[in-house]
Amino acid sequence: MAVQVDDLPLPPDEPEPDPDGAADAEKADILVVDDLPEKLLVFRTVLEELGQNLVLVRSGADALREILQREFAVILLDVNMPGIDGFETATLIRQHRRCRHTPIIFITSYADEMQTARGYSLGAVDYILSPVVPEILRSKVAVFVALYQMRRQVRRQADARAAVMAAQAARRVAEANDRRSAFLAHASRMLSGSLQITVAMNALAGLLVPELATLAVVLLCDADLGAGEMLAASGQAGGAALQLSTGREARLHEQVRGALHDAAHTRQPVRLDPEALAVLTPAAFGLSAAGETFPPLRRAQAVPLVFGERVLGAVLIACSDVGESGAADAGLLEELAARAATAFENARLYLVLQREMLERQAAQEELQRTNRRKDEFLAMMSHELRNPLAPIQTAVQVIRRVAAPHPKVAWALDIAERQLKQLTRLIEELLDVARISQGKIVLKHETLDLNAVIAQSVETVQPFVDGRRQALKVVVPQQPAWLLGDVARLTQVIANLLHNAAKYSPEGTGIELLCWLEEDEAVLSVRDHGIGIDAALLPRIFDLFEQGERGLDRAQGGLGVGLTLARRLTEMHGGRIEAFSEGPDRGSEFRLRLPRVGRVAPATGQALPQETAMAPWREALRILVVDDNHDAATGIAAMLELEGHAVCTAHDGEQALSAATTHRAVVVVLDIGLPLLDGYEVARRMRAQPLLAGALLIALTGYGQSEDRQAAMEAGFDHHFVKPADPQLLLACIRQWSRQQAPGGAGERRPTVNAS
Missing domain, CATH: 3.30.565.10 (Histidine kinase-like ATPase, C-terminal domain)
Incomplete structure (x- = not known):
């Protein structure tokens, strides 16, 4: 809401002051309301150069008491105060006839569209963000002080002509403020009307041309928005419609491109020199002149578009008439640039959100494809692994029928059948999971x-x-x-x-x-x-x-x-x-x-537990076989028994240490993956015992990487075999070691036992 000069209150009639007091009588009263003493000190320091009477108070209540006692040229009012805030204080001030039209300048550290509109509805003539710029604050207060003094001088001199001229001047200022406020409000609506960056760029160009400039260039500098994209616009007041041209920044003249990048880099406005102005023509941007001729450009500057710590772009405006500076002053352009930067940041966040959603969607689709490939692989693998099971089962049955009765043959076939059933169960589970995932069950x-x-x-x-x-x-x-x-x-x-x-x-x-x-x-x-x-x-x-x-x-x-x-x-x-x-x-x-499909009463029942047991075998070279898989341990033991050795078995680390001493083993075939104590620890403890220090330690394990072999050697093993090991290689290793222990062999003789 603008304040017009002829509406300003006139001071009461006063007697003519004496010459000695003329200077004091010319001073205007300025009311400053802020609850922080340090800010009042700042305002005093900034405004005391005006040479006026400063009245500093710290609350809305104190301000209301002061306006009852005197008239003020201008009131500087903090928005955020305890008790009565700035808006409430302004409302109460407007209720007093004396101050109904006193200019109020709101001081605040934050202002949005709604807050600004409320302030202007209460008769504010300006809105200044804190921290204040001393020169701007001083100049704005000086304007209203000058207006107030002008009205007082008009009344004192009773010069009707001067009063009319002063009123007209104030009206023009107020109308300019009204136009400025209306323009910025319109700009905010236009810039925030869409989250598309191209729409925001077009809106900014339409606000600049031809209202504030004859030619404008908008350049994007943020990677999320598409750094290097630019939009050029030209037009003249009363001329043809606004013309737009898009493209990459490479189309721009080197000097123009440099000015835009300098503004973005320094975050400060950059003025173009006359040489650069000469290249700013519509034709340089693929535009035709708006009308018969395109007037020469008189001045141009590049302004950065900054939001927080992020530089989103820069905008260049060029004017053909120096008189355009009345509308396109630096403050107005900076405010427009700030609002444009906010709109561009919203568009950037929208683009980032869209990109993240697309990435999540692509990741989800890839995960679905991966799951589908996994299911297909499980199905294929299960089928391929199941194919050999039938001939294995057949072979076991054939051996049972044609082989001569022998306990070892029967025992071996029993192991084969048990392991075959386990393998079949695992494969069937894999196949069933794949079938369910594919909806085939x-x-x-x-x-x-x-x-x-x-x-x-x-x-x-x-x-x-x-x-x-x-x-x-x-x-x-x-x-x-x-x-x-x-x-x-x-x-x-x-x-x-x-x-x-x-x-x-x-x-x-x-x-x-x-x-x-x-x-x-x-x-x-x-x-x-x-x-x-x-x-x-x-x-x-x-x-x-x-x-x-x-x-x-x-x-x-x-x-x-x-x-x-x-x-x-x-x-x-x-x-x-x-x-x-x-x-x-x-x-x-x-x-x-x-x-259920029916209802019955519960009752109890029983089941019968059963037990099974296994007995060890013994034969000639004293060998200990250690494996937590009973079938694997018994199978190796049987193979070694056929060689004439005395073999015993153990199924965990602690049993192995006890059995090695009891059995007086000279050869230990030891699994790495054991319960209670793993094979590495068992080997280290065996090597620490005098009776086992020279024994042959053979690692037989499913861990077959190079680091596993190295760990076995460091633990004290002599050899490392990976499951399933070739039985002949295992027997050859033991025979070679046994020969080395014989008289004349390379090693020390280990005790052996005869078959019993």
Whole structure:
């Protein structure tokens, strides 16, 4: 809201002052309101050069008391004050007739469009951001002081003509302020009308030409916005329509391009010299003259577009008439540049957000492609690995039929069949996961009794449980628990849970399978007393290939797909599966919930534990075989027995150290990945014992990298074989070492034993 001079209050009639007091009588009163003493000191320092009377107060209430006692030429009012803030103080000031039209300049450290509009609605004549520029503040206050003194002088001299001229001058100033405020408000609306950078550039060009300049060039300097893109515009007031031209900055003349980059680099306006002005013609930007002729340009400057610490671009304006400076003053251009920089920053953030969304979308699509390729690979690998299983199974059966009865042959074929079944199970799990991921598994739904499925599942895993000397307790309802599902797949789910419970529980422990009926569900719980599940792993336990941390022994083995398969098959039946554990070594529980098609009462039942045992073999050179895989240890022992050696086996590090001393072994075939103590530590402790210091230590392990071989040598091993090792090479190594220990051999003779 602009203030016009003829609306300014006239001072009350006063007697003519004496000549000695004339100077004091000419001084105007200036009211400064701010709650901070240090800022009042700054205002005093800045304004005391005006030679006027400064009244400094620290609150709105004090300001209201002062305006009741005297009249002020201008009021400088801080917006943010405790108690009565600047806007409330201005409202109260306007309620007094004496100060209804007193010019108010708001001082603030922050102002947005809404706050500025409110200030002008209260009669503010200007808005100055803090910290203030002394020259600007002093000049603006001086204008209003001069206007006030002019009105007082007009009244004193009763010069009607002078009063009219002063009023007209003040009106022009007010109208200019009105035009400035309206222009900036319009500029803000135009620049913020879109988040597209091209639209913002066009809007800025339309604001500059022809209102403020005859020709304008907007150059982008920020990489996110497309550094090097430029827009040129030309036009004249009353001439043809605005002309625009876009392109790269390479089209610009070297001097023009240099001025724009200098402004962006220094963050300060840069004026063009007359030589550079000569090259600023519409034709240089692919534009035609607006009208018959294009007037020569008189002045031009480049202004940076800065938002915070980021330089977004620069704008060059050129004017053909020096008189245009009245509208395009430096302050107005700087404010317009600041608003344009805000609009450009919003457009940049929008572009960055769009780019990030596209990148996330591309990453998601790539992840989907990766998952699809993984599923295809699992399916292909499972099929390819399953192909050799049939001939292996056939070969085992042929050997059973044609080979002469022999305990070792029967034992070897038993091992082959057990390992073949394990390999088949792992491959089937991989294949099933791939099938489910590709949607290729179709359930054969039928009405079934969950008790029958449980019995079939227990039968499937009973040999594995018995082999680990574990007791399986089964409690099921007395009446049938009717479900709608696929018998084979539900058997697979329950057997998988039981197999996991047995695999991750120590030998000789108990496993419980409990089943009961709830309102609409049949619930099956498998509980063990094994290694438990870490809290960090529990939320991911059903993820594909997810397993807990394992040591070198890999005692539990597996691929980490069994639980994933169980969950997906359960979900295909409309059920869900949950995992519970109190932490490591506290056991775990897996609870399966399936929808029922009938209701029966729960009851209890039993299961019968069974035990199995293995006996060691002994033969001639005293050899110790250590492997946590019983079949692997027994197989190597049998092969060495056939050579006439006395062999014993151990299945963990502590057993190995004890057996090596008891058996007085001279050769130790030692696995690296052992429970309790790994093979490296066992080898180091054996080398520290006098009886084993000269023994032949052979590492037989699945860890076959060069660093693994180096670690084995440093631990005291003599040789390093990678599984599956060639039996003949292993035997040749032992025979060579034995020959070296014989009289005349290269090494010291080790004691041997005869076959017994």
